[in-house]
Amino acid sequence: MLHFDSDYMRGCHPEILERLSLTNMEQTPGYGNDRYTAQAQTAILEACGLESGKGDVVFLVGGTQTNATVIDLVAGRYDAVISVDTGHINVHESGAVEASGHKVITLPSRQGKMNPDEINAYMTSFYADETWEHMARPGMVYATFPTEVGTIYSLQELLDLKEICNKWKLPLYIDGARLAYGLAASPDVKISDIAAIADIFYIGGTKCGTLFGEAVVTRHPELFHHVLTHVKAHGALMAKGRLLGLQFEALFSGNLYDRIGRNGVDTAMALKKGMLEKGHRLFMDSPTNQQFFILSNEIIDALMPHASFELWGPRGETETPVRFVTDWGTTPEDIECLLSIIP
Numbered sequence: 001m002l003h004f005d006s007d008y009m010r011g012c013h014p015e016i017l018e019r020l021s022l023t024n025m026e027q028t029p030g031y032g033n034d035r036y037t038a039q040a041q042t043a044i045l046e047a048c049g050l051e052s053g054k055g056d057v058v059f060l061v062g063g064t065q066t067n068a069t070v071i072d073l074v075a076g077r078y079d080a081v082i083s084v085d086t087g088h089i090n091v092h093e094s095g096a097v098e099a100s101g102h103k104v105i106t107l108p109s110r111q112g113k114m115n116p117d118e119i120n121a122y123m124t125s126f127y128a129d130e131t132w133e134h135m136a137r138p139g140m141v142y143a144t145f146p147t148e149v150g151t152i153y154s155l156q157e158l159l160d161l162k163e164i165c166n167k168w169k170l171p172l173y174i175d176g177a178r179l180a181y182g183l184a185a186s187p188d189v190k191i192s193d194i195a196a197i198a199d200i201f202y203i204g205g206t207k208c209g210t211l212f213g214e215a216v217v218t219r220h221p222e223l224f225h226h227v228l229t230h231v232k233a234h235g236a237l238m239a240k241g242r243l244l245g246l247q248f249e250a251l252f253s254g255n256l257y258d259r260i261g262r263n264g265v266d267t268a269m270a271l272k273k274g275m276l277e278k279g280h281r282l283f284m285d286s287p288t289n290q291q292f293f294i295l296s297n298e299i300i301d302a303l304m305p306h307a308s309f310e311l312w313g314p315r316g317e318t319e320t321p322v323r324f325v326t327d328w329g330t331t332p333e334d335i336e337c338l339l340s341i342i343p
């Protein structure tokens with residue numbers, strides 16, 4: 001069976017597993033107060049072009065946990081968060097953000113991306129309403145890189161998004177669950193650009209080679225006021241915090257994070273090329289490790305005993321959009337085998 005359901009189906013990258021194994025019997029302080037976590041924080045800040053004291057990093061375990069915790073940290077008690085309608089916090093997080101008291105305001109997506117003009121129009125209309133103080137006030141903007149449908153913002157698009165956020169004094173938060181793959185696919189966006197543009201963002205580990213873990217980064221250390229207390233109040237502070245630090249120390253050593261992203265994208269592009277040569281249509285033209293096609297239900301049914309993948313939405317009458325996801329461990333042979341069984 002070939003597995004293309006998601007990019008967190010394997011354990012972790014062998015280089016990370018080796019680090020975990022070699023240090024397994026060490027005893028270190030808990031809650032991230034260990035040297036490995038400190039080294040990981042330093043390495044991440046350096047990669048992001050942030051000097052010590054001009055940025056900060058905190059580690060959490062999973063993406064939904066991270067989004068709910070960060071949005072509750074940054075948004076005011078009565079604030080809402082703006083997202084595109086396809087945003088992960090709106091569709092696939094079971095209302096976790098809203099459970100913490102923050103309404104998710106949705107705007108139309110454009111191939112998964114947020115249009116700054118939509119934000120401007122919404123904010124103009126919001127404050128034109130004399131009763132706005134009785135409404136959920138937009139307090140921040142949530143975007144993803146790459147988006148939920150695998151597309152990426154150009155550097156100029158990110159700058160335009162930040163400009164409109166600044167106009168309305170809305171902190172910009174970027175969900176980077178698949179950041180490694182987005183950076184590998186981008187011709188002009190580097191991790192230092194994300195760090196310079198976003199007020200706060202996270203570097204995904206769970207989908208990018210670690211057993212678990214996300215690294216939240218900000219260039220505004222004041223946003224992290226009493227952050228560990230806040231994280232613990234959300235039940236998100238890991239006692240064995242060094243397991244997070246170790247994994248991210250490994251990710252940011254030897255260009256591992258870059259290599260992971262590159263492998264996921266290279267194998268995804270090989271899959272896209274092969275599918276197009278077979279005459280299959282794209283559902284969404286993604287340059288990253290998520291690839292979306294429209295397949296006949298007949299082909300889908302014939303393929304399911306041999307490969308796992310996701311139907312992207314409800315099954316259609318005769319054809320259905322599907323998603324195949326590659327990752328750090330996908331090999332060219334995996335792609336060749338998959339293509340060999342698809343008509």
